[in-house]
């Protein structure tokens with residue numbers, strides 16, 4: 513199959529019919545029938561699933577997965593990535609803020625210009641200022657920490673080469689940093705395309721102010737994970753060894769001054785406490801690294817979600 517369009521969706525019953533009609537229109541004009549649309553209904557509490565079932569009759573290209581509960585956008589994308597069969601994989605929001613008109617050009621950039629990822633850039637954004645200003649700061653911080661020069665990291669509209677989506681794991685709320693995850697996995701040809709952005713017509717935004725706190729924590733852990741995630745021992749172990757040896761040298765020096773030079777009262781010197789603390793801290797850091805390594809070796813790639821229902825998809 514040539515193109516998979518993945519649509520993570522949570523309580524978007526009004527938007528889904530418009531989205532399907534729009535995608536169909538674009539693909540018709542584009543003269544392409546070798547594609548699928550996979551909607552990942554993430555435990556919606558509205559009538560989304562009924563809507564999808566009836567849409568299936570009209571749009572044979574539609575497939576869907578329904579989670580038993582709400583796992584979040586990252587889990588939805590990750591599941592979509594596992595089950596997409598297109599050579600080019602497009603992700604887009606369900607809320608009609610992203611335009612399907614961008615699809616042909618995104619596909620072309622992946623196929624002809626051989627990008628690993630092309631990320632949409634909502635240059636003109638139709639969102640409240642309370643969202644756009646913090647987002648600018650985040651994008652700058654992420655650019656600085658990751659070295660990826662994208663203006664709009666977390667745009668829902670993106671295109672991927674199939675190899676990328678089959679080789680990355682998106683969990684927690686890490687969908688904000690997929691380019692960072694992909695780069696850490698060795699996919700470094702990352703481009704962007706200015707895309708049109710609409711104001712939300714139906715429903716409401718699913719992400720509140722907490723996104724900025726979680727976003728910051730996620731940025732720190734993704735930076736840590738992509739640098740040391742596979743080798744926590746390299747960070748904690750080297751800090752640990754450094755601290756341990758510093759303390760060790762101090763304590764040896766103090767012991768020598770007590771035994772050979774008969775110095776009295778070493779236990780009252782600040783250096784004595786400093787030596788003890790650095791030895792202990794060193795051992796702690798070393799153990800932290802060791803535990804990190806253990807956890808990674810046990811849990812590599814284990815993320816499971818409860819699927820309640822599917823449309824036209826055989827999950828295994």
Ligand SMILES: Nc1nc2c(ncn2[C@@H]2O[C@H](COP(=O)(O)OP(=O)(O)O)[C@@H](O)[C@H]2O)c(=O)[nH]1
Nearest residue numbers: 520521522554584585588605606607717718719
């Ligand atoms: N699967 C899934 N999709 C979600 C979730 N929260 C939001 N979405 C979808 O992600 C897209 C963007 O969400 P939205 O609330 O519009 O975020 P905003 O555009 O940044 O305000 C929409 O298609 C939502 O339906 C979720 O918990 N699970």
Ligand SMILES: [Mg+2]
Nearest residue numbers: 605607609712
């Ligand atoms: Mg939106």
